[in-house]
């Protein structure tokens with residue numbers, strides 16, 4: 001839920017609200033890149049070098065430059081306005097770390113599922129996680145690698161079995177402004193759906 005931290009800037013007595021959001025998605029979709037590009041503080045990341053041990057587990061054929069992977073979480077912060085600060089928690093993408101997702105979503109107002117638009121199938125399980133447990137509102141953010149977007153939004157919705165009301169937007173994870181729009185879309189959606197007040201137990 002949106003929580004009050006009751007901190008004051010000394011100039012006004014308005015409460016400052018903080019909220020937690022989760023950045024999820026399939027392996028190598030651009031989660032760490034998104035958190036890093038929009039965070040106003042140096043992001044905390046838990047990248048580990050990918051070694052021979054990942055062979056057979058991770059399909060790196062389409063991400064040949066990728067040398068590291070998130071093994072616990074990413075953490076960043078963005079101030080939306082005078083009254084709202086959002087804390088971002090990026091999940092690990094590899095299936096063998098998914099046991100951490102239940103802990104990471106606890107207390108979050110919503111989630112962004114980052115999708116590599118070249119590899120839709122690799123994001124199916126991430127979308128399914130949020131569709132199935134319905135614990136928090138989520139949106140889908142299509143990461144436009146190299147500016148390419150080969151599918152329409154509706155094709156993506158059909159392929160990933162995303163519910164009709166869930167926003168799907170495209171963006172570039174490397175660009176702060178583009179990533180910021182994703183977070184604002186999530187926030188609007190979470191507030192509109194009035195589920196922001198629900199606490200995830």
Ligand SMILES: Nc1nc2c(ncn2[C@@H]2O[C@H](COP(=O)(O)OP(=O)(O)OP(=O)(O)O)[C@@H](O)[C@H]2O)c(=O)[nH]1
Nearest residue numbers: 027028029030031032033066069070093145146173
């Ligand atoms: N060209 C291009 N490269 C990108 C874009 N977004 C991310 N990358 C690169 O793609 C690779 C994967 O990005 P990450 O942010 O590490 O992906 P991730 O989802 O955090 O990966 P895991 O934590 O391992 O699941 C990195 O080498 C990024 O630099 C993009 O929009 N365009």
Ligand SMILES: [Mg+2]
Nearest residue numbers: 031032069070
């Ligand atoms: Mg990562």
